[in-house]
Amino acid sequence: MSHTQMLYVCMNVAIIAPNVPALYEAHFGIPMSGAVLNTVNIRLNASTIAFLLGHSKSAVVFVDQEFFTLAEDALKIMKEKSQGNFKHPLLIVIADESCDPKALRYALGKGAIEYEKFLESGDPEFAWKPPQDEWQSIALGYTSGTTASPKGVVLHHRGAYLMSLSNPLIWGMTEGAVYLWTLPMFHCNGWCFTWSLAALCGTNICLRQVTAKGVYSAIAKYGVTHFCGAPVVLNTIVNAPPEDTILPLPHVVRVMTAGAAPPPAVLSAMSQKGFRVTHTYGLSETYGPSTVCAWKPEWDSLPPETQARLNSRQGVRYIGLEGLDVISTKTGQPVPADGKTIGEIVMRGNVVMKGYLKNPKVNEETFANGWFHSGDLGVKHSDGYIEIKDRSKDIIISGGENISSVEVENSMYLHAAILEASVVARADERWGESPCAFVTLKPGVDKSDEQRLAEDIMKFCRSKMPAYWVPKSVVFGPLPKTATGKIQKHVLRAKAKELGPVKLSKL
């Protein structure tokens, strides 16, 4: 199979829904009908949804009742832009008793078919269609707006199958696991856990909305054994008010986290509460996490801070991933395993996407020299574990030296008043760029004197890191996030740009 071919999919079915049972069912029913499943991020706006429904040519759209008007708006935009060529997709609305019944009535009034009625109209004798070729597409998911134009990641049956089997193997999941859906299923098919749970005869607990209270009560009520979440989800759990928690936990709960490296302070706090955190890393293009920071027995006896530091590494490849390396962006050769030399993280093998839909040029760049180029920068340690230092575009270059925004953030999370921190490059008259920190404070922190707080934070940073790493600017306020809880650094970079360059006088 060549990754650089022009990719099309034959028949696309889109679904716009939070973590409800119908979305889980769609992961089976749609591929079994021979179509490709296109899960849509519910937090996108109507015009972006219009773009991707058009780009994927989705012939059928399933939509949760709460998001019906969003879908309606998207279809309106498509129609307006179509110049008379618009073909209205089959529209199916998913009812949910926990939602406002008016929304359902509205949808039905607009001619949408109710989901259960739609299922009843099916042929119970329908012979499901196994893929004719295991490289056939199973799912399509659009990357969520950290770049200007969403790209359609096309996944194949072979990769989805192997990732589904790899997930439980690297995470101690056994038959009958009880999995809580905190991770959106629309995000890279819930990292393929949708299919893993079926392979394990496990139980799926669906959550429409993720709150600390919802997570703790599901653990107590349903015996949840496993859930996944971006570091910000962990943050929510760690900083939940006591009345929302149920502690001590009735049993060990395993949590998988991915995305950015979770700050050691958060990892440590989770561990103290009895959550066993497994840190993984991957991308939508690799079916979700495809590397894991495999815990070594000899780490058991280390101090908690050292444990957290080691556990924030991105680790080693999943069993289903054939190749993983860190290569020099200049020479294309593997970097030495010295824990210092930064290169780009690259992957290859079964759990790497087919390519981006209808995007041969980007595919060619992305798969240059037979590797999938992640765009993440990292190092290789002597034990073979990789560790992300930054996204290519997140690295801060100050006076010609690289500053890892992730490392600055990790140190900042140790500050008692900081709930969340994100560091980006800000133009700097003297150094070219310097770190600019955006910070959310913990509830209860006195926010009256921001100047004093900022100085205190900078002082704290000076005690933890080289002087040139210390943020020259600290900005307070809520952080912009994607639907999956990733902090949108491109928004912060835009804000940093608005601030203008750090003046020479500031030194």
Place this chain on the structure above:
Amino acid sequence: MSHTQMLYVCMNVAIIAPNVPALYEAHFGIPMSGAVLNTVNIRLNASTIAFLLGHSKSAVVFVDQEFFTLAEDALKIMKEKSQGNFKHPLLIVIADESCDPKALRYALGKGAIEYEKFLESGDPEFAWKPPQDEWQSIALGYTSGTTASPKGVVLHHRGAYLMSLSNPLIWGMTEGAVYLWTLPMFHCNGWCFTWSLAALCGTNICLRQVTAKGVYSAIAKYGVTHFCGAPVVLNTIVNAPPEDTILPLPHVVRVMTAGAAPPPAVLSAMSQKGFRVTHTYGLSETYGPSTVCAWKPEWDSLPPETQARLNSRQGVRYIGLEGLDVISTKTGQPVPADGKTIGEIVMRGNVVMKGYLKNPKVNEETFANGWFHSGDLGVKHSDGYIEIKDRSKDIIISGGENISSVEVENSMYLHAAILEASVVARADERWGESPCAFVTLKPGVDKSDEQRLAEDIMKFCRSKMPAYWVPKSVVFGPLPKTATGKIQKHVLRAKAKELGPVKLSKL
């Protein structure tokens, strides 16, 4: 891939060894060198080994020092039969400190190369060879003499990979499992657990010889979490004298058993001692077990005897097996799922062998209509679980009615004096065939009056089964077994033949 093509393998390396580390290493080193691994059953005689070394054209032979003269004898036979064409393979002897040093000196004196020296002569920079095609052969194993001429089962990388991942998933094995090698690695590559353990970063505990004492002390000493064994191994453990056991077990130990359906009495006794028995079923042709009697939560509250009866079913397919069915031997159509209609168990998919080596005619029969024909007869229950009733050739046809020898045996195992029982057809002047039971008694049973014992057993059987199932003959003595502990019914059938037909007068 067609299963019926003429199968050859390019380069074969044979190894004749009990469960020692070198045999485990061979499962990696030999395929990584690009060769095919041929594991040889150590309990075969020299002429059979001569046949299969010749048939497989093994260019290199590794042999454990204890079995050196066996290999030597086999090579002598090959030379004698070769009419001058014999090419002596490279002979490498594996030393073991626990064995008689004379045997090693003898082997070295005969020019064999010592294993560790051989490894030292290798190139540490050698780039291992991944398979160019995943259907490439990885291993060859000969079926162990239940038929006249051994057939060479050729396994491919794809199947071995998927079986290695399926094993832990159906058996609750997680990272760091401690696996005890009671099952011979030479038997179907230890059901692929050789590779599973590597995938799990597990620990392998090797046992040269399986004794109850050895098993119990390994559990206590090394924290064994899992081991496999034919039902006769379970029998040994259950009937071990108290001084050989360490009970209660220090932790739950999971035991996988396969081969013939384990008698419910044995399953029940294992469970009472704290072993958690998983019952699986498969053949060398399906990479070892490929179906599992998946335990249902609702079985937890059933009486132990009902649990054991349900757990003696062969179950449902492994995740890696694509197709499993029971089909009518007359029509080729699936039998109804009524728990009664007997048909042949058939499989297809990734974990089915490539075919038998150099045996296109048998391959054609074995893979007729796209299914692998197991030769085992069974039924399908309404919940989809299959249950073996007998091997095709083991079924007893009495007065035109089928008698499942397995079911007769299962009932006999409930008798307090019976250690092992095996039932075969004996010619019968009135009924054509009738059941003939071969029985081994438990230690301590008074064996002085065999006639009375036989009558007591028959009386016991009459209380448990239809009259025509009751063995008309009961013969006492040790049972002949294959290297893997399977009772050799063909030997018993020959003995039954020697007894002559059951006379009409006996009624």
